[in-house]
Structures are given as C-alpha cells and as structure tokens.
Amino acid sequence: MANLLKNATLFDGERFLNNQTVEIVDGKISRIGDIADVEQSGHEIVDLSGQILAPGFVDVQVNGGGGVMFNDQRSVDGLAEIVRGHRQFGSTTLMPTLITDSFEVMREAADAISAAIKSGVPGVRGVHFEGPYLSLKRRGVHAPEFLREVDEDAFDLFTRGDLGEVIVTVAPECVPSAFIADLSKKGVHVCAGHSAATYEQVGEALSVGLRGFTHLFNAMPPLANRAPSVAGAGLDDPNSWCGLIVDGYHLHFASARIVVRAKPQGKIMLVTDAMATVGAKEKHFNLYGDTIQAVDGRCALDDGTLAGSDLDMMRAVELTHKQLGVELGEALRMASLYPAQFLRLDDRIGRVSPGFDADLVAFGQDDMKVTRTWIKGEGETH
CATH class of the missing domain: 3.20.20.140 (Metal-dependent hydrolases)
Structure with missing residues (x-):
C-alpha cells in the first residue's frame, strides 16, 4: 500500500519546508519532495492543505x-x-x-x-x-x-x-x-x-x-x-x-x-x-x-x-x-x-526521512489540534 501526503508544511526533524509531499510505501517513508516530484498513480492521496506534518x-x-x-x-x-x-x-x-x-x-x-x-x-x-x-x-x-x-x-x-x-x-x-x-x-x-x-x-x-x-x-x-x-x-x-x-x-x-x-x-x-x-x-x-x-x-x-x-x-x-x-x-x-x-531508536523514528518508519502526526498551524496520525504507515483520522 502506498500513500501520498500532499501539500504539507513539513517539519522533517530539523527544518520546516513548505508545500511538500511525503510518499509512504510499506510502512516506510519512501520519498519527499514538492508535488511534481512524485508519481501519484496507484497511491492513496491525503491533502493536508498546509497543515504541519511532523515526526510522531x-x-x-x-x-x-x-x-x-x-x-x-x-x-x-x-x-x-x-x-x-x-x-x-x-x-x-x-x-x-x-x-x-x-x-x-x-x-x-x-x-x-x-x-x-x-x-x-x-x-x-x-x-x-x-x-x-x-x-x-x-x-x-x-x-x-x-x-x-x-x-x-x-x-x-x-x-x-x-x-x-x-x-x-x-x-x-x-x-x-x-x-x-x-x-x-x-x-x-x-x-x-x-x-x-x-x-x-x-x-x-x-x-x-x-x-x-x-x-x-x-x-x-x-x-x-x-x-x-x-x-x-x-x-x-x-x-x-x-x-x-x-x-x-x-x-x-x-x-x-x-x-x-x-x-x-x-x-x-x-x-x-x-x-x-x-x-x-x-x-x-x-x-x-x-x-x-x-x-x-x-x-x-x-x-x-x-x-x-x-x-x-x-x-x-x-x-x-x-x-x-x-x-x-x-x-x-x-x-x-x-x-x-x-531510546537509541533515532535510526528509525524521530525524523521524516527516507527509510524511516512512517510514524507521523499532522496538526493545524493555528490551533495546534491533531487531525491525523500514522504509525508505520497506517493512518488514522482524529
């Protein structure tokens, strides 16, 4: 199962990046880039509309x-x-x-x-x-x-x-x-x-x-x-x-x-x-x-x-x-x-980076309310 999380204000663990897309394949982060960087066919697409996407x-x-x-x-x-x-x-x-x-x-x-x-x-x-x-x-x-x-x-x-x-x-x-x-x-x-x-x-x-x-x-x-x-x-x-x-x-x-x-x-x-x-x-x-x-x-x-x-x-x-x-x-x-x-787990969680587990949180920039989470790529809406 592959997912595309589009239009994110991405915090990758180091810096904020605007208008980013994160690709998730088999529970791992596969690729990160702007919208044009990633082929969208065959993916389940989630449009985050500018929300902050950060490590879980x-x-x-x-x-x-x-x-x-x-x-x-x-x-x-x-x-x-x-x-x-x-x-x-x-x-x-x-x-x-x-x-x-x-x-x-x-x-x-x-x-x-x-x-x-x-x-x-x-x-x-x-x-x-x-x-x-x-x-x-x-x-x-x-x-x-x-x-x-x-x-x-x-x-x-x-x-x-x-x-x-x-x-x-x-x-x-x-x-x-x-x-x-x-x-x-x-x-x-x-x-x-x-x-x-x-x-x-x-x-x-x-x-x-x-x-x-x-x-x-x-x-x-x-x-x-x-x-x-x-x-x-x-x-x-x-x-x-x-x-x-x-x-x-x-x-x-x-x-x-x-x-x-x-x-x-x-x-x-x-x-x-x-x-x-x-x-x-x-x-x-x-x-x-x-x-x-x-x-x-x-x-x-x-x-x-x-x-x-x-x-x-x-x-x-x-x-x-x-x-x-x-x-x-x-x-x-x-x-x-x-x-x-x-915990000595920073080689798999704590960042949004290719190869890391897709453990993620999305929340509003203004109200800081969580809207979605992913654990090893499995998404849930809140």
Whole structure:
C-alpha cells in the first residue's frame, strides 16, 4: 500500500519546508519532495492543505490513557486502549509505564508487553518500570508497601530480551551501583527518579551507566546552593537526558525555562507521566484503591498530592512553545527526536526521512489540534 501526503508544511526533524509531499510505501517513508516530484498513480492521496506534518511523538512515561491504567489492565487489550487514548494527541511511540507494584505484577506487565509487541499493537516499542526500587522519602504516590530492595530475579526480568526497549527508574541510593552497571551493559535505559540521593551518589551512578532523569525536579530534593542533589546532577551532566512534565502543575513555567536554558540542546525530552484520564471521558480513576481526580488538567489525590498528569503530548508541545518560549521546531524535537535518541531508536523514528518508519502526526498551524496520525504507515483520522 502506498500513500501520498500532499501539500504539507513539513517539519522533517530539523527544518520546516513548505508545500511538500511525503510518499509512504510499506510502512516506510519512501520519498519527499514538492508535488511534481512524485508519481501519484496507484497511491492513496491525503491533502493536508498546509497543515504541519511532523515526526510522531515519542512518550517514554505513560502510566495510562483511554480510561486504562497499565497497573490495572496488564493485557494486550489494555495496552491497545492506552495507545488509542494517546494517539489522538500525536503520540505514535509509547513506553507503557508500570508504577511500583509487586514482583508478580511486574512479571505480568512484562508478559503483556511481550505479547503486545509480538501481536503488533501499534506504537508499543517497550516498557518503563518506574520503581519499585525507590526512596521512601520521595515516593510520591508510589505505595510504600511495595517499595523494597532489588528482587532476586529483577535483573533477569528487565533483561529477558522480548520487551523491546526497557527503561528502569531507580533511586541511585537504594540500589547497588553494580546493578545499574549490569543493566546498562545489557542495553537497559536506567534513569534516576523518586530519589533523595546526593549529587555525589548520582555522579557515581552516572559513571556506571545511568542515562536519564525521570520527571526532573519532581519527587527529588530541590537544587540548593550547597546541595545540588539529583536535580542539580541532572542539569550539570551534559550527556544524560532529562524528562520534563510541562503542564504548569509539576513545574513552574519559569523553572522549566531555566531547565531548558541550563541543559545542553538535545537532552530535554517532553514526557506526560499520563494517567488513565488522557483520552477518556471519565476524569477520575483508582490507584492502589484511592480515587484520583483530574480537574483542569491536574491529577491529584483528595489531599492535593500530585498523582501523574492529565497531560497529552500535543498539549506539552504547545505549552513548551507558547509558555516557555521555545521555538516550535525545538519543541517538536523535544517530543520526538530527543526521546528517540534516548531510546537509541533515532535510526528509525524521530525524523521524516527516507527509510524511516512512517510514524507521523499532522496538526493545524493555528490551533495546534491533531487531525491525523500514522504509525508505520497506517493512518488514522482524529
């Protein structure tokens, strides 16, 4: 099946190009050019009428969506619903994220991810285990009864080989450095999060393979003049990636602007930390038996404690552009190319280029509303 996406304002991952046509053949981008460049016979043609066509968004922290929490529905059907909840907002690659739970639940979640990848659930390219090896002091809404030392079989679970890309968020002070080093050698993307570690402890973790920081500044001590802590280590290190929740609730916009200026370009990736309410009519859900409400885009317990987000990636891009003052192309890279680089998938996603997977999002230039997405060339109208 071949498709022609015509009259696009194309953002190819580097620059904007007007009046472009993108040819898709067998799920891959085949050719790019102006309208006259591509033979149109035998193609299904989509006229984008000047809309922006960009690389599909890559979200490395997605707890739920479409009314489903991954912790509760550890199944192929549950994962498909989460994808559907987020796809309408431009996300074409997701890392379903399991919040701290028992080892049995972790194993069941891994089995669901493996089955989803084998059955071709669109957009699922791996899994993110957020916990359970986290700091009790900085646990947020993670259940304290499930926080623990590293399980005997944890290494085998994370490196079993059929889970696609694997992210594991740990508190560096709560796990042996050798655990981080061994996971990294096996290709697991280890991140620091929900941590009270010192700058020095994080430095040790970075030296043995720590690659990223989960929702920078959230669930970690604030940066202080004589105690840079986890956040300071994340900003100071030029080689690691920092996830940022730009919703106006997790981080003041001024703080987010400082982060963007402080970290080298290419090392900030937008994440949603989304819960079940994204893409769902119901704006409440249960976590560990507690009801969490999403009000005006803010997910919280009754006592006001933040519990994930009601943020989608298109909104994150829009806020990054309009509230942080980041140029639109850079905001789009923060939502696609940079997380693709973090996942070491930037040879197939994150750009609109011949040979890359046809993972794409189209949205209006003025209202920034998603109208269409493609995952490996399969299109969907929103």
